[in-house]
Structures are given as structure tokens and as C-alpha cells.
Amino acid sequence: MSSKPPTTAAASPRPENLGVLLREPFRVASARLHERFAERGHPDVRAPHGNVMQFLDDEGTRVSVLAERAQMTKQAMGELVAHLESHGYVERVPDPADRRAKLVRSTAKGNELYAIAREFVAETEAEWTELLGAERMRQLRGILEDLNAGL
């Protein structure tokens, strides 16, 4: 959470602090990526489901861990996972560390989403480079790398 958006906030509240300035490009790009999924034959994967797919480890991840990473309740995460499972994008497998527990893992169909996402990320970075120029894009990446390393 950051400080409150202004009264006139539309679907994208006007950025007013660095937290919001960081949040908005990611949020806008995520919404666009899910439009791309629909165009590519995956209309059942909507923006909320990004909260599952972007936090999955290759070997699978528990629902409780996904919920913590995505800052969602376990119940809400469980509902997103169930939707993706019913459409074949993820599967539940026993956790080798605890046979009573389950890991959520991407299927081959789910991996098609990652291929689309990689292409989309490359396109988005090219668009941002055109907007900002190569030098400022390089600065942005370097500063963010240092910020992330220091967190």
C-alpha cells in the first residue's frame, strides 16, 4: 500500500510517490499481457491469474507460499489456482518434502503462457527504450538492480 490516490483517480491513479511510480508500469504491462493471452487463444487466463503464474517455481509451489508472494489470502489464491487447474494451465502434485502437501506446478499448456510472456516482455522493453532512450533505459535498469540488491 502506498498513500491514497487523489480524488479524481481514474482506472490508473495519478502517480504521487515512488511506490506508485514503480507499481503502475508493472500493472499496466500486466493488463496488456493478459489481453495478449486472449488474442493468442488463452481467454480464460485473465489478469488475476497472473498472481499465480508469475510466482510459480519450476518444481511447483504450495498455495500458501503463492498467497504470501502475491499478497493475497490463501482462499483467494486457492480459487485462482482451481480456475487455472480446471482449464489445464496448472496441476497439483504431491510435495516430495511432505506427502500430505501439494505443489502447484505449470503444465505444458501453462508453459505456452511463459513463451508468450517472454516475447511480450521483450516487446515492452523495446517500447520503453523508444520512449526513454537507450541511455536512460540503461540507467533505469542499473538503478533498479542496485535497489533490488539492497532490499
Added chain:
Amino acid sequence: MSSKPPTTAAASPRPENLGVLLREPFRVASARLHERFAERGHPDVRAPHGNVMQFLDDEGTRVSVLAERAQMTKQAMGELVAHLESHGYVERVPDPADRRAKLVRSTAKGNELYAIAREFVAETEAEWTELLGAERMRQLRGILEDLNAGL
């Protein structure tokens, strides 16, 4: 969604593209802010509830709009709103534009969270300035402002 985190991803997957580099500082700060809320007497406001409070307009916002902004399902957003309402942080009021609809609006108790958040944001920006230096912090803000303006 961005491309998949590496197999070894812990609670904070290693940043691997600009989307993730943008996402992680916001995500880490949001988790810390909710620890601060607990320390200040608001333990019932947990990280998922930031998805409500950060997207509320002063005059109130419909659940469906909140869900779209937060990239959550309406059902999951409704559950977060109900939790915050039962603890007195938000209230539902008739929408002047459509009497059958309701707006979710912060209460005086909810506004205490924004005061804590503003203080937290100032502290966090000071920490980041110490980490990066004032000049690179200024660069970061300027580049992000231009990026947001161009989206």
C-alpha cells in the same frame, strides 16, 4: 505477469527482467508497511488488504472497479472489503450516480492507515536515498515519471 522466476526462487524471486525489477521494491515495501500497521495497533489489516486501501478514491469506489484496478476477481475483492468493513476500516455508501450501486469508502479509522502509510513512504524513500545516493534517486524518479507519463 512477467516471465517465470528461476527454480531456486525464494519468497522474493531473483529479478530477471525490468518488470520484476519494478515489482519487487513495491512488493517488499508493501509487506513491510503491513508489519508497521500491526505494530501501530492495526493487526487485522494484512498485506492482501492493501489491494483495497491503495485503490480507494476519496469519494468511494465500486467493488468491481477496485477488482479491476487490483487485478483481482470481484469475488476475492468482495471478501477483502467485507473483512475491512467488519473491522471498521471501510464502509459502503450508496453511489450517487446509481442508487442501486454501492461505493466502498474509507472511514476515519481507515484514514489512520493512510497517515501511517505517508510516514512509512517518507521513511522508505529516505532509506532508498541512503542506498542509492541522492543523484541516482533523483534520476530514478525522473525516469519513472517519464515512463508513467508515456504509458
